[in-house]
Amino acid sequence: MNAATQEKTIALPRNRLYSVIAVAAFILLAFIADRFFDAFTLRVFNLCAIYIVLALSLNLLNGFTGLFSLGHAGFMAVGAYVSALLTMSPQLKDMNYFLVPIVPWLHHVTIPFLPALIIAGLVSALVGFLIGAPVLRLRDDYLAIATLGFGEIIRVLITNAQPITNGAQGLKGLPRFSTTFAVWTVAGLVILFMALLMRSSYGRAMKAVRDDELAAEAMGINVFRVKVTSFTVSSFLAGVGGALLGHMITTIDPKMFTFMLTFNILLIVVLGGTGSISGSVISAVVVTILMEALRFLDEPMNLIIFKTQGMPGLRMVVFSILLMVMIIYRQRGLMGNKEFSWDMLRDLFVKKGRKGGDHA
């Protein structure tokens, strides 16, 4: 026992060194990716960053505050549309709005990406706050279905507000602002923010609310305020993630932001472990790559013995089964509510080496 504690104190600076090396290695990887990867691979690489942001934003609610929200796609849509409308040039808007002209006050607005991204997040946060304030009085499954409802309402509003959003036609030709640098910087900042948040008293209050609402209230935590704060911050992040996604795909329309999108993010959060930042990050990367890698399942296959004529839907079958198997057999997900640490990694290997020995 004593030896183990001693070992841990020695391990601390070494672990910090490992972390610095890992971050440096990743930055190097990002540079290499940006230079040498082909367009498709680079796109998947950057998509990972966006899904990290989105997964963390949902995990803040589902994992850390214990609020089951299913309306994430709606907040992403708000962010994507706000940022798109703020950054598109008047000429581009004219090309898009050929059925119904755009409202004049939006026509001439064109601002740089960074402020647009922040405004997108803020507008999403505002919408989140306005929705959260009444809805967060509900619990569990009622909250889930109400947020799902709001997500749909946002989508229907966007579809019908033609002079502002161009309705069902969507917007095409968004400026390609989601560069490798932009998306990974945002992802890095969000990871850092979440890590700091969870160490702060706000983060502890959120976890307290998740674990036992009544006990938290008895300890003097303003449960409702914690919930609304968490919901608002999560909406902000979802808005930013949605904006990044829009500027990566460069085309947005209301059909993109259905419950399906929320499902994908929920899948990432559940697989990674609700309540684990590193779990969400790892899972976001794995799921994003799998989503693209398994695309071949939907296409025609030639398996020598038999040929299939493309099976659209097979990919989603795989993912739905994955989600169900995970929730039935390993509810805590990959990481549970633990965080990644170098000690954990070492323990993993050491334990494997010692298998069969005593478990003391």
Place this chain on the structure above:
Amino acid sequence: MTLSLLFQHIVNALSLGSLYALIAIGYTMVYGILRLINFAHGDVFMLGAYVAFYGITLVSLPWWAALLVSIVFTAFFGIGLEKVAYKPLRDSPRISIMISAIGASFLLESLGVLIFGGRPKGVPVPDVLSKVLHFGSVSMITVSLLIPLFTFALLGVLLWIVNKTKTGMAMRAVSTDIEAARLMAVDVNRIVSFTFGIGSLLAAFGGIMWSFKYPQLNPLMGVMPGLKCFIAAVIGGIGSIGGAVLGGFLLGIIEIMMVAFLPTLSGYRDAFAFILLIVVLLVKPTGLLGKRQAEKV
């Protein structure tokens, strides 16, 4: 608006309301017993419609035989679904079982795309049902008139089962307190299976009638009706069968009337149900006929 047009809208509203009521009952019964929102219920509805469709087109069964086969098949499918996706999680947090339900829903939809194909299919509506009836200046399809009749007949049977039979008594016991029911020697698993069977049976019937009234099938056809019927169940007071029926009719009638009288708002048709849901949840979370439940500490 002429009187005959109004009458036509009323018939349409009643038949849509009946369909909503049939599906909403499945939600409310499952919720009453397991406290689970069975997200896959809308997809069970879709499955029922497809099975009947293939019964008619591939096996060339007469429509009523296809209907019976599909109902039986779907009922057993619902029982199987519960065994695979929900039973292992019965003692887990409610959120886990709900995630499993969402997974099951997506699984059924993507299996639908995989097996049935993503392209919409036209349904061959039997002549008996698609015949246009004329009552003076009012004309309507037979099926619109038959749907409410069938619905009320099924409802009668269901209420008889729940209130008069021993199985129904066991169902009510399980929904009041699952542990106490088990202590009273109620076979909880059997009752849960039975509930899923009945719910899926009604959903299948609703799905088939839906496909005769709006003769087009696609694998995602269950999503919107599914959500709306869940909303109907909440509005009526989830857990109560009468509430689900009331909510279903209310939603169907309001929806048709809104599109009829305020056509400019028809783009918001789908959002409307959700707005209604949120208003009900905030004003009277237990729904119109629901009982207030004290929070256990």
